[in-house]
Every structure is written in C-alpha cells, then in structure tokens.
Amino acid sequence: MLRSPGRSRTLTGQVGEYLVAAELARRGLIATTFTSNVPYYDIVASDARGRHVSVQVKTSNSDTWQFRVDNFCAITFRGKRQVIGRPVREPVLRLVVVLVQLGERDRFYVCSWKALRKIVIRGHRAWLDKHGGRRPKNPESLHVSVSERSIRRFEGDWARVQSQLR
Numbered sequence: 001m002l003r004s005p006g007r008s009r010t011l012t013g014q015v016g017e018y019l020v021a022a023e024l025a026r027r028g029l030i031a032t033t034f035t036s037n038v039p040y041y042d043i044v045a046s047d048a049r050g051r052h053v054s055v056q057v058k059t060s061n062s063d064t065w066q067f068r069v070d071n072f073c074a075i076t077f078r079g080k081r082q083v084i085g086r087p088v089r090e091p092v093l094r095l096v097v098v099l100v101q102l103g104e105r106d107r108f109y110v111c112s113w114k115a116l117r118k119i120v121i122r123g124h125r126a127w128l129d130k131h132g133g134r135r136p137k138n139p140e141s142l143h144v145s146v147s148e149r150s151i152r153r154f155e156g157d158w159a160r161v162q163s164q165l166r
Contacts, residue, residue: 012059013057014035016058016098017042019100019108020098020100020108021033021043023158024045024158024161027161028047029045031043031044031045031055032044040054040056040091040092040095041056041095042055042056042057043057046165051165051166052165052166053094053096053164054092055096055097056096056097056098056113057097057100058097058098058099059102060102061102062101063148064145064147065145066144066145067120067143067145067146068142068143069120069143070088070142072088072117072121073085073088073117073120073124077139081128081133082128082134082135082139083133084125084128087121090113090114091113094112094164094166096110096112096160096161097111097113097116099116099146099154107148107155108155108156109148109151110156110161111151112160115154116151119150123150124144
C-alpha cells in the first residue's frame with residue numbers, strides 16, 4: 001500500500017479530533033467536529049443549557065507540536081534577524097486548544113489559546129536570543145515547536161473547557 005506523508009498527517013489530525021470529541025462527550029458535552037473545514041477551530045462543544053465553546057485540536061505522534069510563530073505574534077525582519085512584535089489577537093473569543101499526544105497512552109493538554117500564545121512567544125524569543133536573533137539554517141522560516149515540557153501543567157485540564165462555556 002502506498003503511504004503518503006500528507007495522508008498520514010491528515011489521519012493523525014483526524015484521530016486527535018475524534019479522541020477529543022469523545023472525551024468531551026464523556027464529560028457531558030455534545031461535540032461537533034468539522035475535520036479541518038473551519039478556520040481556527042475543529043470542534044464546537046455545547047452543554048445542555050446551549051452554552052458553547054470552540055476547540056482547536058493539534059495532534060502529534062511525538063512530544064512536540066509544530067506551529068507558525070506569526071499565527072501568535074507579528075514578526076518583522078532586520079536583515080536576516082527576526083524581530084518579535086505585538087501579539088496577535090485571539091482568533092475566536094474564548095478559544096480552547098487541546099494538544100493531543102498519541103501513544104500507548106494518549107495524553108491531552110488543555111489550555112486557552114492565549115496561554116499557548118504566551119508559550120509560543122516566550123519559546124521563540126528564547127530560541128532567537130540563543131542564536132543572535134537569526135535562524136541558522138533558514139532565516140525566513142517562521143516555524144516554531146512547542147515541547148511537552150512547556151505545556152505539561154495543562155495535562156488533563158478538561159475543566160478549562162467547562163469554564164469557557166458561554
């Protein structure tokens with residue numbers, strides 16, 4: 001069977017979305033998935049009173065998640081050096097992010113989009129500082145990764161979803 005990296009990534013993402021939807025259902029919420037057809041979120045969860053919250057799911061088979069830093073803050077260039085600017089506004093009010101780590105025992109890290117933004121910016125700033133503000137291999141790259149270590153405190157924090165229902 002021919003295996004393509006794109007198909008594999010799509011399946012990984014889909015597995016994560018369905019796992020999160022199932023966990024939300026276990027917690028008494030109706031969860032509707034959109035399978036990457038809606039910008040900024042993958043699931044809308046609602047309770048019996050009709051309150052709802054948008055949930056973005058990011059799934060990984062490793063202990064890191066990949067993002068573009070310019071989804072979280074403005075980036076400008078001074079020559080080949082990256083300069084971090086203002087934080088980007090939250091794309092959807094009260095957006096909750098669930099980072100899923102697939103493995104023998106799947107792990108779920110539940111945080112607000114704003115908390116993730118802070119982690120991304122802090123991590124990227126530290127990385128740039130260590131490298132003189134310049135990405136060594138590809139100065140124009142806006143890639144950033146978030147490690148499990150940096151989000152560990154959010155593991156299993158499903159109460160975050162309930163607290164954002166409006």
